[in-house]
Amino acid sequence: MKVARFYAPGDIRIEEAPEPSAGPDELKLKVHNCSTCGTDLKIFRHGHHHIDPPRVIGHEIAGEIVEVGSAVDGWQPGDRVQVIAAIPCGECPDCKRGWMTICPNQRSMGYHYDGGFAEYMIVPHAVLKVDGVNRIPDSLSYAEASVAEPFACVLNGQELARVGEGDTVVVVGAGPIGCLHVRLARARGAESVYLVELSRQRLEMAAALVKPDAAICSSDVDPIEEVLRLTDGRGVDVVITAAAAGKAQEDGLKMAARRGRISFFGGLPKDNPIIACDSNLVHYRELTIVGANGSSPSHNKRALELIASGAVPVDDLITHRMPLDGVLDAIHTVSTGEAIKVTIEP
Ligand SMILES: [Zn+2]
Ligand SMILES: [Zn+2]
Numbered sequence: 001m002k003v004a005r006f007y008a009p010g011d012i013r014i015e016e017a018p019e020p021s022a023g024p025d026e027l028k029l030k031v032h033n034c035s036t037c038g039t040d041l042k043i044f045r046h047g048h049h050h051i052d053p054p055r056v057i058g059h060e061i062a063g064e065i066v067e068v069g070s071a072v073d074g075w076q077p078g079d080r081v082q083v084i085a086a087i088p089c090g091e092c093p094d095c096k097r098g099w100m101t102i103c104p105n106q107r108s109m110g111y112h113y114d115g116g117f118a119e120y121m122i123v124p125h126a127v128l129k130v131d132g133v134n135r136i137p138d139s140l141s142y143a144e145a146s147v148a149e150p151f152a153c154v155l156n157g158q159e160l161a162r163v164g165e166g167d168t169v170v171v172v173g174a175g176p177i178g179c180l181h182v183r184l185a186r187a188r189g190a191e192s193v194y195l196v197e198l199s200r201q202r203l204e205m206a207a208a209l210v211k212p213d214a215a216i217c218s219s220d221v222d223p224i225e226e227v228l229r230l231t232d233g234r235g236v237d238v239v240i241t242a243a244a245a246g247k248a249q250e251d252g253l254k255m256a257a258r259r260g261r262i263s264f265f266g267g268l269p270k271d272n273p274i275i276a277c278d279s280n281l282v283h284y285r286e287l288t289i290v291g292a293n294g295s296s297p298s299h300n301k302r303a304l305e306l307i308a309s310g311a312v313p314v315d316d317l318i319t320h321r322m323p324l325d326g327v328l329d330a331i332h333t334v335s336t337g338e339a340i341k342v343t344i345e346p
Helices: 038-046 125-129 142-146 148-160 176-187 200-210 223-230 246-255 279-285 297-308 324-336
Strands: 002-008 011-016 027-035 060-068 080-083 120-123 133-135 168-172 192-197 214-217 236-241 256-263 288-290 318-322 341-344
Touching: 002 324, 011 324, 027 080, 027 142, 038 324, 060 120, 060 142, 060 148, 080 142, 080 148, 133 297, 142 148, 142 297, 142 318, 148 176, 148 256, 148 297, 168 176, 168 223, 168 246, 176 192, 176 200, 176 236, 192 200, 192 223, 200 214, 214 223, 223 246, 236 246, 246 256, 246 279, 256 279, 318 324, 324 341
Parallel strands: 168 192, 168 236, 192 214, 236 256, 256 288, 318 341
Antiparallel strands: 002 011, 027 060, 027 120, 027 341, 060 080, 080 133
């Protein structure tokens, strides 16, 4: 079979590999869709400290079961499934409290285990153990189901930031994650959702799809002034930064209303994670700053349901479909910002 393997920064090879077979406590999938994201681009450029190469990458996985290990219950060949990316241990104190997104023993598909940029792949026992395989509702395509993983992370972020009925929300960053945040905020009852983005082209493409109440190009206007203008000086209830920029986080603190919540959804570059924060702003305005680290198996299940119910459509966000041979093109397309979601169809 064909796979896309990461060897070193700048070195991902499409190559032949023996087709795997499922061990007694594993499943084998025929991968139908594995979507790409900024993380794949990061891995391609810099590698990742959790990846011990060579490794088949790809973590936004949807496929069809073709082999069921003898000790696995509940699954049949032919079942259509979506697979979690972040694998909590299920046993540590954090997992026991239900905080699976911050499990310190977390492992990941495409990092510790071979991922979905392959014609076939193995779902390891570690995934099955934490109920990390989800049936795809009949109404959803494999491509849509593959977006459940990034969407699950968005869901975790908005739960932690308590986005709800009547909120005004700013989303900073108009990539696929920013688009999903706009749609989810609306589905959760937000009254107004504003989208902020540096690139005019990316902003226009995203705004045409997700139709925010205002699309703010931060290379043309000061986004803080614009948000304050739109809210009569009050600021917004929630700011979500879906951009790897300290400036976005610093600006976010200044856009928040009293009692506002600021989600540092996107992480910052490892070598530059320090921002300037006026602590008195947080103190006197009773602001809440929250993080967000991936998603739990239960977020993946609920993400699939939200997509299937029509509350958060994702089909139109999938702008590019490419074969497995095109993984490098796909990663390049992600880097140019000209796509929303690029999916690989092995
Ligand atoms: Zn991803
Ligand atoms: Zn754990």
